[in-house]
Amino acid sequence: MAGSMRLVAQPGTLELRVFVGRDSLGKVKHRYVRFRGTKRQAERELARLVSEQEAKPAPIVETELRWNSTTTINDAIIAWRDNGWADLSPSTTRRYESLWKVQIKDSIGRRRISSLSSYDVEKYLRGLKDKGLAEATVRQVRSVLGRACRLARKWSGGALPNPIADSELPSWSIESHTPVRAPSLDEVQRLLVGAQSLDPRISCILRIIVATGMRRGEACAIRWNDCDLILGTIRIDESIVSNKGSATVKSPKTRASIRSVAIDEGTLDELLRLRKIQENLAQSADMTLDVDAVVFSFGPDGLTPPHPDSISHAFTRTRTLAGVGDDIHLHSLRHFQATALDAVISEKQKQSRLGWTNAVMARHYTDSVPEEDRRAAEHIGRLLGKGTGNDVDLKEPHAGQAMGSD
Known part of the structure; x- marks a missing residue:
């Protein structure tokens, strides 16, 4: 905090000036006080005024964005970030922030909106493709x-x-697309065997994802009171999303994602074994496992859900151990479910089981599990078997398969 003083026209009068901040346009603001007295007295008064100003809380400056011909793309994105991004999921805002800083901010972001044409936009988008x-x-x-x-x-x-409204995206050839590959049954079984050597929670969560096709964040959010261990069903009504340095519990991706799914006998057995492990862990720490504890928590109290990224990292290690190609990702297990069910249930029920929006809007969100969904669970259970292929040799990958890497 700075201050200064100067003589003014009146004899024996000094003007004291104290810095108080900047206005919304960044212009420096001062407080001016006229003081009559000696220079020493003026210095003491200036020190008092500066100290008084420093003790005040910093003023909240409302930046008034001028929506006119000088407004840039960056101005609009910053305004949207400050007035709208809070309503989005943390993963979405992180993605938007990354796209803005890496691809937009220092290029087209500096352009004035009023100066852009659809030609300019399409040229910029084609440059990104190139x-x-x-x-x-x-x-x-x-x-x-x-x-x-x-x-x-x-x-x-x-x-x-x-100017974006009338712009078009560049064309990509069909050959440039890399289709998502669903893993084979053999690859899935090898992954489940590999997970057994890591941690029972990892083993169980991969089995759950394979057996139900649920999303990574949905699996991380499962609580014990979501699991009916008698009927063999799991209720999905929460999701864990990655945030900056943490994870956040939120509603699932869409309303259609709120659902109950049946699980097969082998998957139910894995859940029961994990339940016993979690109860023993809590008991060893003089705790009890609450009914709303998170199923795959690594803490003895079960209160902290696993971070979704940690599950992805564990999958990468599992993939390497199992000798499965690195074109198979954790989300590929969801594609395995979708592919495996083609022959046994209707498209509508498959979309309902996987929580897709477009085929379930008319469905009521209840806890009941349709018979068709039960048939789907039993079919997947027969494919996977009660065990996880313990006779498979994990020392060497299959011929023609590349070892995955971190």
Whole structure:
């Protein structure tokens, strides 16, 4: 905090000046006080004023964004970030932040919205493609730009255009797409065997994901009171999403994701074994396992859910141990479920079991499990077997399969 003083026209009068901050445009602001007295007295008074100003809380400066011809793409994204991103999931905001900082901020982000044409936008998007970005990434960049400019148009009262609206994405050849590969039954069984050597929680959570097709975050959020260990069902009504340095409990991805799914006998046996392990762990720490404890928690009290990234890292280690190719990811297990059920249940029931939105909007969200879903669970259980293929040799990968890597 700075202060200064100077003589003014009146004899024996000094003007004391104290720095108080900056306005919304960044302009320096001062407080001015006229003081009559000696220079020594003025210095003491200036020190008092500076001390008084420093003791005050920092003023909250409301930055007024001017929605006019000078507004840039960055201005619009920052305004959207401050007034809208809080409603999004942490993983979505992290993705938007990354796309903005890496692909937008120092390039098209500096351009004034009013100066951009759809030609400029398409040229920029084609440049991203030429740099080697995937179609999905370029599409997401265009989505961020489109949302920001749409909001800028609204917040400017229609004064600003939306140059993204009429733009088109570059074309990608069909050959450039790398389809998601569902693992074979042999690969799935080898993964389940490999997981047994890591941790019973990892082994069980992979079995659950394979057996039900649930998402990684949904599996991390399962509580014991979501599991009916008599009827053999699991209720999915929460999800864990990665946040900056932590994980957050939230509702599942969509309303359709709130569902109950049946599990096969082998998967139920794994859950029962894990329940016993968790109870013993709690007892050894002089604790009790509460009914709403998280199933796959690594803590003795079961209160802390596993971080989704830790499950992905464990899967990578499992994949390497099992000799499964690195084109198989944790999410591929969900594709295995979808592929394996094609022959046994209807498309509508498959979409209901996997929590997809487009085929379940008319479905009531109850705890009942349709007979068709039970048939799906039993079919997957027969494929996986009660065990997990313990006769499979994990020392060497199958011929033609590459060892996965971290």
